[in-house]
Amino acid sequence: MTSHPSAIPLHHAARRGLLIVMTGASGVGKGTLREQWLTGQDVFYSTSWTTREARPGERDGVDYVFVTPAAFEAKVMADGFLEHASFVGNSYGTPIEPIEAALSRGQDVVLEIEVEGAMQVKARMGDEAILVFIMPPSLTELRRRLEGRATETPERIEKRLARAREEIREAHEFRFVVVNDDLDRAVEGLRAIQTAERARQIPENEWTPEDRAARLRADTLRSYALSDADLQRVVES
Numbered sequence: 077m078t079s080h081p082s083a084i085p086l087h088h089a090a091r092r093g094l095l096i097v098m099t100g101a102s103g104v105g106k107g108t109l110r111e112q113w114l115t116g117q118d119v120f121y122s123t124s125w126t127t128r129e130a131r132p133g134e135r136d137g138v139d140y141v142f143v144t145p146a147a148f149e150a151k152v153m154a155d156g157f158l159e160h161a162s163f164v165g166n167s168y169g170t171p172i173e174p175i176e177a178a179l180s181r182g183q184d185v186v187l188e189i190e191v192e193g194a195m196q197v198k199a200r201m202g203d204e205a206i207l208v209f210i211m212p213p214s215l216t217e218l219r220r221r222l223e224g225r226a227t228e229t230p231e232r233i234e235k236r237l238a239r240a241r242e243e244i245r246e247a248h249e250f251r252f253v254v255v256n257d258d259l260d261r262a263v264e265g266l267r268a269i270q271t272a273e274r275a276r277q278i279p280e281n282e283w284t285p286e287d288r289a290a291r292l293r294a295d296t297l298r299s300y301a302l303s304d305a306d307l308q309r310v311v312e313s
């Protein structure tokens with residue numbers, strides 16, 4: 077029997093990549109988690125544009141594309157960003173074109189961005205965006221991590237912590253919340269989310285035992301379990 081393309085069930089058609097957005101306060105460990113989580117995976121990590129100065133050891137085109145405010149503004153005017161935001165005195169943005177190309181060829185895409193930009197992605201991409209808020213165990217631990225990383229002046233650390241207090245209060249806006257206390261446990265949570273979201277693209281009767289386990293684990297990370305009081309406790313701790 078010959079089959080017509082339109083007769084191919086949707087789930088057998090080429091899979092579109094997942095768009096996973098990691099967000100959360102500066103210094104919570106997004107980059108550290110991402111490196112451990114994505115090592116060995118063929119995932120497209122979006123390199124952002126920024127107007128901030130490169131830190132020692134950061135490479136242009138790898139860690140960020142470092143640009144002047146004028147070049148950044150020109151890209152904004154050309155509608156070249158999926159999202160962009162100002163963060164403690166500098167601009168940051170996600171170039172749109174490589175993201176759409178990766179998703180169309182079936183490659184998963186990971187963004188690592190602050191909260192205002194993540195809200196823009198949510199508004200623009202709707203349910204396609206899998207938004208994951210990375211939560212610090214406490215604000216005291218977040219301060220310890222920012223101080224330990226030693227990339228910011230004391231004044232800039234205070235500004236980032238002030239912004240963190242606002243960002244943490246927005247956590248319930250995102251689909252999942254992963255607490256980055258124990259690094260391995262947090263990475264395992266991110267893997268479960270990725271596997272569970274992939275499984276959603278196929279009928280449930282085709283799920284493997286691993287898919288089912290991932291779904292159960294991912295359900296424990298849904299943000300609706302968090303109350304405002306829970307978020308306030310983190311901010312005050």
Ligand SMILES: Nc1ncnc2c1ncn2[C@@H]1O[C@H](COP(=O)(O)OP(=O)(O)OP(=O)(O)O)[C@@H](O)[C@H]1O
Binds near residue numbers: 106256
């Ligand atoms: N689970 C963890 N336990 C202890 N320290 C951690 C943990 N995760 C990350 N760190 C440390 O916290 C510091 C900040 O981590 P990282 O640079 O990955 O944060 P980030 O969220 O990517 O920051 P930014 O948003 O500013 O780029 C680093 O020194 C890192 O080694």
Ligand SMILES: Nc1nc2c(ncn2[C@@H]2O[C@H](COP(=O)(O)O)[C@@H](O)[C@H]2O)c(=O)[nH]1
Binds near residue numbers: 100168
């Ligand atoms: N909205 C966006 N935020 C971004 C982007 N790239 C990085 N970031 C976030 O900015 C802060 C500060 O970063 P740092 O490198 O100066 O410490 C942090 O939360 C990053 O995740 C982006 O393209 N858009």
